[in-house]
Structure formats: structure tokens, C-alpha cells
Amino acid sequence: MWPDALAIEWGTWIATVLIVYSAAAFAAHLALALLASDEVGAQRRRQLLTDPLHLFGSSQAPAISILVPARNDARTVVEAVRALLRLDYPALEVVVVNDASSDGTLDRLIAAFELGASKRAPIASVPRGSVRGVYGAPHVPALTVVDMAKPGSRARAAGFALAYARHPLVLVADAGTVLERETLVRLALPFYEDTSVAAVVGVVRPSNGSVIERGNVTFCGRPASRIARFQTVEHLRAMLSQRLAWGSEDSVFLVPGTLGLFSRDALRAVDGFRAGNMGDDVDVCMRLQREAAKNRKRAVVRCVSGAVVWTRVPESLRVLARQRSRWYQALAEALWFNREMLFNARFKVRHGLAFLFHVVFELYGPVIEVVGQIALVVLLCRGDLDLPLFVVYFSVFIVGGTIPSLMAIALERSACPRFQRGSDLESLAVYALLENLGYRQITALWRIAGLWRALWRIRTWGGKSRRGRAAPGVEEEAKAAA
Amino acid sequence: MANPAAEKWLGQLQGALAERMDRWAAAINVIAGPGLERGTEARSEAEQVSGAFERFIDGAIPAEEMVQTVSGARPDPFWAALEAFSDAASAEEWRRLASPLLLAPEVVRESRRLRHLSSWRRALAARRVGLLEAPEMCEPLRKAMARGPERVTIQAALALSRIGDLPGLAWLLQHPDATARRTRRQLVTMLEGFGPDAAGELRTAIAGGKAAAPIHVAAIEVLGLHGDAASVGALEKLLREGALDARVAAARALGRIGALESGAALIGALEDEAWQVRAQAARSLGAIPAAANVAPLAARVGDVAWWVRRHAAYALGLHGGAGREALEEIAQHSQDLFAADIAREALQQLEWSDQIPGGFASVA
Numbered sequence: 001m002w003p004d005a006l007a008i009e010w011g012t013w014i015a016t017v018l019i020v021y022s023a024a025a026f027a028a029h030l031a032l033a034l035l036a037s038d039e040v041g042a043q044r045r046r047q048l049l050t051d052p053l054h055l056f057g058s059s060q061a062p063a064i065s066i067l068v069p070a071r072n073d074a075r076t077v078v079e080a081v082r083a084l085l086r087l088d089y090p091a092l093e094v095v096v097v098n099d100a101s102s103d104g105t106l107d108r109l110i111a112a113f114e115l116g117a118s119k120r121a122p123i124a125s126v127p128r129g130s131v132r133g134v135y136g137a138p139h140v141p142a143l144t145v146v147d148m149a150k151p152g153s154r155a156r157a158a159g160f161a162l163a164y165a166r167h168p169l170v171l172v173a174d175a176g177t178v179l180e181r182e183t184l185v186r187l188a189l190p191f192y193e194d195t196s197v198a199a200v201v202g203v204v205r206p207s208n209g210s211v212i213e214r215g216n217v218t219f220c221g222r223p224a225s226r227i228a229r230f231q232t233v234e235h236l237r238a239m240l241s242q243r244l245a246w247g248s249e250d251s252v253f254l255v256p257g258t259l260g261l262f263s264r265d266a267l268r269a270v271d272g273f274r275a276g277n278m279g280d281d282v283d284v285c286m287r288l289q290r291e292a293a294k295n296r297k298r299a300v301v302r303c304v305s306g307a308v309v310w311t312r313v314p315e316s317l318r319v320l321a322r323q324r325s326r327w328y329q330a331l332a333e334a335l336w337f338n339r340e341m342l343f344n345a346r347f348k349v350r351h352g353l354a355f356l357f358h359v360v361f362e363l364y365g366p367v368i369e370v371v372g373q374i375a376l377v378v379l380l381c382r383g384d385l386d387l388p389l390f391v392v393y394f395s396v397f398i399v400g401g402t403i404p405s406l407m408a409i410a411l412e413r414s415a416c417p418r419f420q421r422g423s424d425l426e427s428l429a430v431y432a433l434l435e436n437l438g439y440r441q442i443t444a445l446w447r448i449a450g451l452w453r454a455l456w457r458i459r460t461w462g463g464k465s466r467r468g469r470a471a472p473g474v475e476e477e478a479k480a481a482a
Numbered sequence: 483m484a485n486p487a488a489e490k491w492l493g494q495l496q497g498a499l500a501e502r503m504d505r506w507a508a509a510i511n512v513i514a515g516p517g518l519e520r521g522t523e524a525r526s527e528a529e530q531v532s533g534a535f536e537r538f539i540d541g542a543i544p545a546e547e548m549v550q551t552v553s554g555a556r557p558d559p560f561w562a563a564l565e566a567f568s569d570a571a572s573a574e575e576w577r578r579l580a581s582p583l584l585l586a587p588e589v590v591r592e593s594r595r596l597r598h599l600s601s602w603r604r605a606l607a608a609r610r611v612g613l614l615e616a617p618e619m620c621e622p623l624r625k626a627m628a629r630g631p632e633r634v635t636i637q638a639a640l641a642l643s644r645i646g647d648l649p650g651l652a653w654l655l656q657h658p659d660a661t662a663r664r665t666r667r668q669l670v671t672m673l674e675g676f677g678p679d680a681a682g683e684l685r686t687a688i689a690g691g692k693a694a695a696p697i698h699v700a701a702i703e704v705l706g707l708h709g710d711a712a713s714v715g716a717l718e719k720l721l722r723e724g725a726l727d728a729r730v731a732a733a734r735a736l737g738r739i740g741a742l743e744s745g746a747a748l749i750g751a752l753e754d755e756a757w758q759v760r761a762q763a764a765r766s767l768g769a770i771p772a773a774a775n776v777a778p779l780a781a782r783v784g785d786v787a788w789w790v791r792r793h794a795a796y797a798l799g800l801h802g803g804a805g806r807e808a809l810e811e812i813a814q815h816s817q818d819l820f821a822a823d824i825a826r827e828a829l830q831q832l833e834w835s836d837q838i839p840g841g842f843a844s845v846a
Contacts, residue, residue: 060667121823138834
């Protein structure tokens with residue numbers, strides 16, 4: 001008698017907590033979608049007052065260094081560097097760091113650009129023996145290749161690239177991503193207009209199903225792979241809608257590794273990319289906000305909807321699992337390293353709210369959802385849970401997951417319209433619904449795996465993984481050498 | 483209203499409400515989406531307007547017919563077509579087109595919007611009206627500029643710079659707070675737009691010897707860009723006595739002017755306490771090739787700051803044989819490894835200079 005009553009109470013209690021949690025998540029995501037719409041309206045108005053082509057025809061465009069950390073990217077690196085050198089921007093340099101690749105990445109670069117040994121001196125001190133060689137070519141003065149002696153993390157490679165970069169703005173790009181021709185101009189414009197801008201992020205979109213030639217999207221359609229279609233919906237929701245919303249509140253924490261333009265001085269002030277964690281790009285953004293708050297300064301991290309970068313998303317579950325696990329490990333580590341932003345009077349309320357959102361809904365969301373849903377199914381099978389409560393929970397879960405995604409798809413039309421067929425958008429709308437029936441649960445499991453890896457500090461760089469403490473960063477090595 | 487404070491408060495409230503309404507309207511437009519049909523209609527309307535402009539320029543239709551044709555267009559396609567045409571037309575064609583367009587109803591309406599309650603709408607009106615580069619618009623643009631806020635001020639100032647309105651420039655230079663949050667680069671572009679005739683106003687603005695406000699620092703840069711030899715004395719004074727930003731800008735401007743007599747002032751600036759000034763002075767000395775500059779520059783290749791070493795080494799590269807000899811000496815015999823490294827880099831760039839697009843000067 002007593003155990004049965006307790007079981008029923010427990011079932012009701014768990015279902016109620018999950019319903020409240022899902023409703024709160026829905027409300028938060030809905031609020032973000034509305035904020036994103038408002039921000040797109042504001043950006044459209046700002047756009048009417050600017051003339052990027054005129055401005056960047058002048059000699060006053062702030063110069064940009066594009067840093068490309070590359071490990072075992074022999075297949076794509078030459079085309080990627082060519083595409084970067086062709087970008088529509090008046091003052092540009094590309095610094096590639098070959099992170100001790102074993103597949104001939106460096107040889108391909110040397111052959112393609114006819115590179116020779118360069119005597120380029122680094123700005124920051126570089127530990128002796130850490131750089132095997134620096135390469136350049138007189139006919140491509142905008143390209144520098146740094147060959148590292150030992151492999152390390154992506155952040156460490158970006159740190160080395162930063163030591164050789166010479167321009168006031170810095171962008172870290174992956175060898176596999178394609179920037180649209182005008183992306184750099186759009187990203188740099190806020191730096192041109194406002195002295196307080198510390199970083200600007202753009203929109204990352206899956207290139208699967210699209211044709212991009214020389215930086216121009218000649219065709220944009222839905223991906224052929226179903227897994228990639230789910231990711232397209234996810235990208236629109238998380239990397240367009242949510243980022244625009246947090247951008248409107250100056251609380252962007254998640255800078256995509258593929259598209260964040262930073263002020264070099266601002267990066268220096270926070271000691272650049274920290275090699276000790278996986279989420280160098282997430283972490284650096286949070287540190288920028290922390291540093292600004294400490295010095296009672298305003299540091300703006302803007303999100304520009306018109307600046308688009310295209311990247312191929314995984315089409316196999318195995319690769320996707322590894323990527324998601326890595327992303328959430330990065331998020332977990334960055335949130336942990338910057339935990340002082342929570343409940344701290346020195347930071348703005350909106351920063352605290354953004355941090356809380358990421359902790360409650362992004363970090364612990366998968367654990368709560370997966371454990372809760374398994375518990376509900378078990379309790380229902382045992383007869384310890386009322387069916388109506390079960391139905392209410394899943395209704396809130398599905399509606400709450402679908403509506404923000406649908407709003408994000410609608411936002412695509414106004415913020416950065418690239419899809420050319422209405423049928424593609426309709427198809428994605430169907431995937432916004434289907435996402436809640438299996439895909440979300442599977443990705444939640446991968447995210448939990450990422451949390452686990454964060455807990456045990458297991459490191460990865462691209463496809464390879466190794467356990468233990470991360471390789472120290474440039475500064476740390478320099479100190480050790482001294 | 484009798485009470486000016488209440489009147490001001492009411493004006494601010496109305497402005498804020500108008501601002502919010504504008505923003506919500508834009509947000510609703512975003513949620514509703516532009517719609518493919520509406521987009522196509524707007525494009526075809528803009529093409530019609532552009533066609534009328536082209537026919538008028540070719541002499542196929544008279545001014546009255548052109549104005550009548552474009553008067554039927556909706557505001558957004560009209561201004562989009564005008565802006566696109568302004569990029570393509572020559573200065574003479576643009577003057578011919580702008581004059582009759584001042585009578586077009588949409589232009590008259592837009593110039594009235596310079597007094598709109600919403601500051602964003604005033605800023606957009608200033609930008610659009612400024613496209614016409616008509617002196618008749620100077621007065622209302624100056625009023626909008628003075629009323630602010632900053633985004634209206636900057637748009638009106640850009641419009642006035644296209645017209646070359648010197649009273650507008652004088653107001654800007656006398657009210658540095660109005661543009662205090664804008665970047666130096668944007669202010670330089672704006673001041674440069676006023677043209678070389680504005681040099682007198684700019685010289686007056688920096689004559690005090692302080693020039694700490696962003697717009698005054700931008701004025702220093704623009705004097706350098708114009709190669710204004712008459713401002714050398716004032717710039718040298720700023721290089722000695724100005725604030726940090728002003729000293730850096732003055733060093734850069736003196737290098738751009740390239741007057742031989744500035745060499746001594748720039749050599750003096752190589753001893754400045756701020757590395758930014760030393761670096762810029764070294765770079766500017768590269769543009770003033772004189773034998774007397776070689777030794778001070780060679781000494782600076784061993785500076786503690788990387789940028790000073792870099793600019794000094796590359797400046798030596800621009801000093802011909804004597805500079806190259808100094809670099810070789812440092813590269814081979816200097817005990818300072820950092821100095822030797824940067825000297826070797828500069829020497830390699832000199833070796834490569836035949837193959838570098840634009841030559842050595844383009845990388846220095």
C-alpha cells in the first residue's frame with residue numbers, strides 16, 4: 001500500500017517537474033525568437049544607413065588577419081586558402097598554421113603557392129623549437145605558413161598564428177569553411193562604426209545541398225541527407241535565431257569557431273586563445289565580456305545576420321556524434337572556466353541571464369530530458385503514471401521544440417535569405433517537427449557524452465583524440481622556456 | 483506650450499514613441515516576411531525609375547517627363563534606384579540629374595522628414611537627401627545635424643561632406659562631443675569627403691595644440707592625407723605636446739606630407755615615451771629619405787617594442803643603399819637577436835621586392 005502510493009506520487013512529481021521545465025524552455029526559446037525578429041528589424045534599419053561598398057573602397061577599412069589552424073587537411077587546405085585570398089576585402093592577410101600534420105598538408109601548400117623559407121619575425125615571443133619553419137612567397141605577400149614542430153590543440157595553433165599575424169582584426173577560420181565574398185566587409189563594418197566593438201559573429205550555415213562557386217552561392221537548396229536536414233534546422237535555430245537574440249542584448253557567448261572576427265587588442269587583453277580547454281572560441285568570448293565588466297568598460301559582441309559562412313555538416317551519425325560531443329564538451333568547459341559570471345553583481349543582469357540560460361537549457365537540458373523521458377516511459381509501463389500527464393508532457397516538449405524552429409526558418413527569409421525554392425523551406429518545416437521524435441533524443445545522448453568528456457578532460461583536435469592534460473599554450477610555453 | 487522643460491520632455495517622449503513604433507513596424511515586417519511578389523514588384527519599379535534616369539541623361543526625355551515618371555514610384559524603389567544610379571553616373575551626369583529631381587514630390591517629402599520625430603527616420607532622410615549633393619539642402623541638413631542624436635549627426639555630416647559645406651564642417655569641429663563615440667576611421671572618411679578646400683578649417687581646429695577629441699585626431703589624419711604642407715608647423719607642435727592619439731596621428735600625417743624639414747621633429751619623436759608614437763615616427767621617416775635619418779632609425783631597430791623595431795627596419799629599407807647597409811650590419815653583427823631577426827626579415831623583403839606586387843614600399 002505505502003510503496004504503491006509513493007510510486008504514484010513520484011511519477012506525478014517527475015512528470016510535473018518535466019512539464020514545468022519544458023514549458024520554461026519553450027517560453028525562453030520563444031522569447032529569444034521574438035528578440036531575434038526585433039533585432040533583424042533593427043539590423044535592416046542600420047543597413048539602410050550604411051554603404052559598405054563605398055566605405056571599403058576608401059583607405060580606411062580596418063585590415064584583417066585570417067588565421068587558419070590546419071591539421072591533416074591536405075585534401076581541402078589549398079582550395080580553402082585560395083578562396084580566402086580571393087575574398088572581397090581591401091586589406092587582408094592569411095596565416096596558416098600547419099599543426100604537425102602527417103598527411104602532407106604543408107607539402108601541398110608549398111607546391112600550390114610556390115612557397116619558400118621566410119624570415120618573418122613573430123610579434124609575440126614563440127618558444128624555441130616549437131616552430132619548424134615559416135614559409136612565404138614574394139608573389140603572394142598576403143600568405144604566411146607556419147609549420148609547428150609538435151601537435152597541440154586548435155587553440156594553441158590559433159595562438160601561434162596570432163603571434164605571426166599583423167593586422168588589427170583577427171578571424172579564425174577552418175580549412176573546410178567557405179566565406180561569401182561580402183562576409184568580411186559585413187563583419188568588419190561594426191568595427192568601423194563603433195569604438196566599443198570587441199567581436200563580431202556571423203551566421204554559420206550548412207553547405208550540404210548548395211552550390212558555392214568562388215564565394216557566391218549559385219544554388220541553395222535543402223541537403224539530400226536527412227541527417228543534414230535536421231542539422232540545417234538546428235543551425236537556423238541556434239546559430240541564426242538565438243545568436244541574433246543574444247546579440248540584441250549584447251550577451252553573445254557562443255562564437256562559432258568558423259566565423260568570429262575579433263579586435264586584436266581585445267584578444268590580447270584577455271591573453272588570446274586559452275589552450276587549456278576545448279572551447280577556445282566560446283571561452284574567449286566569455287572572457288571578453290568578463291574583462292570588460294572588470295574594467296567597467298563596454299565591450300560589444302555583435303551578431304550580423306548578413307555575414308554568412310558555409311560549412312559542410314556531417315552526413316554520418318558517427319561523425320555527427322563526435323562533433324556534438326566535442327561541441328558540448330567545449331560549452332561545458334567554457335561555462336566552468338567562466339562560472340564567476342553567474343550571480344555576480346559586477347556583471348550586467350542580461351549577462352547573468354544569458355549564462356543561466358546556457359547552463360539550465362543548453363548544458364543540463366539533455367540530461368534532464370533524457371533521464372526524465374526514460375523515467376516517464378518506465379513509470380507509464382509500470383502503470384505508475386497517468387496517461388494524460390504523459391501526453392501533456394510530450395505535447396509541451398514537441399510544441400516547445402517545433403515552434404522556435406519554425407520561427408527560425410521564417411527568420412531566414414528576412415535575415416539572410418538564401419533558399420531559392422519555397423518547397424525547401426516547407427520540407428525543413430516538416431523536419432522541425434520530426435526533430436523532436438528521435439533526433440533530439442539521440443543528440444541529447446551525444447551531448448551527455450560531451451559532458452562526460454568535459455568531466456574527465458579528454459581532449460580532441462579534429463578526428464584524433466588523446467587523453468590527459470592539454471598541451472600548454474604559447475604563453476605558457478614561453479614562460480616555461482624563460 | 484509655455485513651459486520649455488515640459489515641451490522638451492514631451493518632445494523626447496514623442497521621439498521615443500515614434501522610435502519604438504518604427505522598430506516594431508520593422509519587426510512585424512520581418513515576421514510577415516517580404517514576400518516574393520512584393521520583392522519582384524519593387525525591383526521592377528526600381529528598374530523603371532533607373533530607366534527614366536538613363537533616358538534623361540541620354541537626352542531622350544526632358545526633365546519634366548523624367549520627374550513625372552519617377553513621381554509614380556513608391557519611396558523605397560525610388561531611393562534604391564537613385565542610390566544605385568549615383569554609383570554609376572559621372573559627376574557631370576549626376577549634377578544634371580540632381581537639379582530637376584529636387585522638385586520631385588518624394589524628394590520634397592524626404593527633406594521634410596529631416597524634422598521627423600523618429601531619429602532613425604531623420605538619419606535616413608539625411609542620408610537620402612544628401613545623395614543629391616544639392617547646396618539648397620545644406621540649411622536643413624545643418625539643423626538636423628545640430629539636433630542630433632549622434633546617428634543623425636553623422637548621417638547629416640556625411641551628406642554635408644558630399645556637398646562640401648564648410649559651415650557644416652566648422653560646426654562639427656566646434657562640437658567634438660557630437661561625434662565622440664565614432665571611430666577614427668569613420669571620422670577620417672567623413673572629413674576627407676569635404677575635400678582639400680576644408681584644410682583651412684581643419685588647421686584652425688588643431689591649432690590649439692591639444693586635439694584630444696576623436697574628430698580633431700581625424701582632422702590631423704586628413705591634413706596628412708591631403709598632403710597639406712601649410713600645416714607642418716602645427717603638426718610638429720602636436721607631435722611634441724599633444725595627447726597620445728594626437729601625437730601618433732601627427733607623426734603619421736607628417737610622414738604622408740613628406741616634408742624634408744619634418745625629419746628633425748620625427749627623429750625627436752623616436753625618443754617618445756609611448757611606443758605607438760616611436761613606431762609611427764619610424765614609419766614616417768621611411769617616407770622622408772635623408773641620410774641623417776639612417777643612424778637614428780638603425781638605433782631604433784633595437785627598440786623594446788616589436789612595432790618600433792619592425793617599422794624602423796622597413797623604413798631603413800626605403801633609404802636606399804645606406805639603409806640596406808645598416809640593415810646588413812644589424813643582421814650580421816647585432817648582439818640583439820630580436821633586432822637581427824627583424825633586420826633579416828626586412829632584407830628578405832628587399833630581395834623579393836621585384837616580385838612583390840607594388841614593390842617593397844607596399845609591404846613597408
